[in-house]
Amino acid sequence: MVLSQRVGEPRSFWVGLLLSIATVGVYAIYWNYKAHAEIYRQFELSRENRDEGVIWYVLGIVLPPFLLVYAWVMASNVAYVRERMALRRGVSPLVFVTLVTLGFGIYFVVSLVAVLVDVDTKGLLLALGIAAVGFFATVPVAYYLLQRDINQVWVAYDARMGEIRMAAPTGAPALALALAPAQESSYFADPPPP
Numbered sequence: 433m434v435l436s437q438r439v440g441e442p443r444s445f446w447v448g449l450l451l452s453i454a455t456v457g458v459y460a461i462y463w464n465y466k467a468h469a470e471i472y473r474q475f476e477l478s479r480e481n482r483d484e485g486v487i488w489y490v491l492g493i494v495l496p497p498f499l500l501v502y503a504w505v506m507a508s509n510v511a512y513v514r515e516r517m518a519l520r521r522g523v524s525p526l527v528f529v530t531l532v533t534l535g536f537g538i539y540f541v542v543s544l545v546a547v548l549v550d551v552d553t554k555g556l557l558l559a560l561g562i563a564a565v566g567f568f569a570t571v572p573v574a575y576y577l578l579q580r581d582i583n584q585v586w587v588a589y590d591a592r593m594g595e596i597r598m599a600a601p602t603g604a605p606a607l608a609l610a611l612a613p614a615q616e617s618s619y620f621a622d623p624p625p626p
Contacts, residue, residue: 438590440470442583445576460575464499465489467582468506474589475513482509496536504529510581517588522581523574531574538566 443463451459471477472484485505492499507525514522546559 434476434589435474436593438586438593439474440467440582440586442586443467443579445572445579448575448579449572461493463575464502464506467579468509471510471513471582471585475516477509477512482512484509500529500533503532507578510578510585513585514581517585517592519584519588522584523577528574528578531570535567535570535574538570539563542566 448459448463452463469484472482478484483505485502488498488502488505492502504525507523507528511522511524514520542559542563546556546563549555551559
């Protein structure tokens with residue numbers, strides 16, 4: 433089932449990246465939850481007993497490794513919706529989590545080694561530069577791919593809604609053509625498989 437009124441929106445990856453950098457990651461925390469919650473709600477994934485991952489998200493704010501579990505749930509739900517909508521396969525949960533893990537792992541390990549070895553200022557700056565390059569070569573790529581996949585879901589949703597509205601006879605509500613039997617008027621059935 434799908435909500436008939438769109439609750440989410442496509443987002444610019446580049447704006448999100450700049451806001452995340454400007455807010456030192458605060459916007460990224462917001463984006464992680466908001467973008468996934470919109471997909472989860474729009475496509476009524478709770479009715480299919482799919483995990484929203486909120487507990488992992490909350491735990492991850494306190495203990496960051498739990499965010500990887502949330503990232504897996506988020507990427508899995510986006511992949512599931514894409515498959516349900518007959519869209520081509522996007523970034524897999526494994527690829528997404530691997531890229532994020534590599535980025536944060538590189539940053540953490542290089543920074544920790546630089547501090548523990550007690551390098552001079554020049555060495556510390558070099559280590560932090562290497563850590564930043566490792567981080568920015570992986571984590572933004574993962575989020576770019578996931579945001580691209582989410583944006584494609586919204587485009588496909590809008591296209592489907594346009595088809596439904598175009599197919600409605602004059603004067604008949606568009607909902608009448610798309611409703612599954614015995615469903616509330618605020619839901620559409622998914623399109624039949626190709």
